[in-house]
Amino acid sequence: MFITNKIGPRANGFRGHTASDITISELFGRDNILFSSGRDAIYYALKLILEKKGSIRILLPSYLCSSIFESILPLKKVSIYFYKLNKNLQIDTTDLLKKIKRHQIDVLYIIHYFGFIDLQFKEILKFCKIHQIIVIEDCAVSLFTKLDGEYLGSFGDFGIFSLGKYFSLPDGGALKINSGFTKSTKIKVGRLNRSSFFRGLIKQFLLYLIEKFNFPYAFYGNNQLYFKLKFLIQKIKSLSARKSNNLFSYQPFYISKFSKYILSKADIGQLIKIRRANFEVFLSIFKNFSNISFLYDYLPEQTCPFLFPFLVKNRDEIRGKFLDLRIEPAILWRSDKLWEKFIDKEEFSNSYWVSKQILCLPIHQNIRERELNYIIKVVTEILK
Numbered sequence: 379m380f381i382t383n384k385i386g387p388r389a390n391g392f393r394g395h396t397a398s399d400i401t402i403s404e405l406f407g408r409d410n411i412l413f414s415s416g417r418d419a420i421y422y423a424l425k426l427i428l429e430k431k432g433s434i435r436i437l438l439p440s441y442l443c444s445s446i447f448e449s450i451l452p453l454k455k456v457s458i459y460f461y462k463l464n465k466n467l468q469i470d471t472t473d474l475l476k477k478i479k480r481h482q483i484d485v486l487y488i489i490h491y492f493g494f495i496d497l498q499f500k501e502i503l504k505f506c507k508i509h510q511i512i513v514i515e516d517c518a519v520s521l522f523t524k525l526d527g528e529y530l531g532s533f534g535d536f537g538i539f540s541l542g543k544y545f546s547l548p549d550g551g552a553l554k555i556n557s558g559f560t561k562s563t564k565i566k567v568g569r570l571n572r573s574s575f576f577r578g579l580i581k582q583f584l585l586y587l588i589e590k591f592n593f594p595y596a597f598y599g600n601n602q603l604y605f606k607l608k609f610l611i612q613k614i615k616s617l618s619a620r621k622s623n624n625l626f627s628y629q630p631f632y633i634s635k636f637s638k639y640i641l642s643k644a645d646i647g648q649l650i651k652i653r654r655a656n657f658e659v660f661l662s663i664f665k666n667f668s669n670i671s672f673l674y675d676y677l678p679e680q681t682c683p684f685l686f687p688f689l690v691k692n693r694d695e696i697r698g699k700f701l702d703l704r705i706e707p708a709i710l711w712r713s714d715k716l717w718e719k720f721i722d723k724e725e726f727s728n729s730y731w732v733s734k735q736i737l738c739l740p741i742h743q744n745i746r747e748r749e750l751n752y753i754i755k756v757v758t759e760i761l762k
Contacts, residue, residue: 440462
């Protein structure tokens, strides 16, 4: 048994007689565009804003996935600023309001971390509406969470989604357009990102082999086959680089028909049910350990969690022990060169602190009773 945080084909859970009434088209509504990735959705949203405003001053959270920079840096006339977060990833509203005023911010970018909603989210929305600040909700790791009966991504001007984080897809992202903007014919969008799509298919095939034939050490750990396959995937990834020699060029693509078909068949109700149940189990187990701390110590009723995040000292050492016992925890996110280039370590020390201690256990819909019991056993051995 090897338990990965990545989602293999078994997770899609095609709809049957127990399927929920939720569908992807109903979730995003009519004013949506399905893209190849969440990065493409971010890029398109910012292009729409630039068409209307001419230039942008955008305020980003200081704890984020570096791939967001890939969508922003190719755009001209976009100035980037950052706001502070507390050590529990809640927004530092004092710093946020100060930065909005100081830099005359046009666009506020809010990330809903791990499926949870910031305690000040409603108040921040009210402030932005009064001051005509455009709000982009990043729901890449918060798909299917609701606030007052409405899905996240419905409250700001735009909602960003990364579908491949919740389903076994070769590609998939989405943009929800809520108010004041419409789709533009001026923004060029490719029909299919072939190299990205086929790279995604290969990745899903490898995950299928792990699920079907239980080949953990064939693809993970100190194994030559693993490194050869990893090299192959990286080689294919290099082919998906934008055709321009300019590092600051970008071409968004639509989602593949194959991924759209899978999404149309997915049992979303079952997905939400399993993720919530697995999170609740881990929450009850982890409360017995004094050497870790929680980002979220309870699960609100309308929340669909993405992973089970916790903070622990000697994080890399602890993760190594999990890997030795065939469990792959995720790190969302590590600081890297782009972080260090744009995000000051002293001013945003909380973000770097979280980045060095965070570890996330998988709770996705592939984690059934057998896998869950094994994870609990391993957690007890490592953290006792």
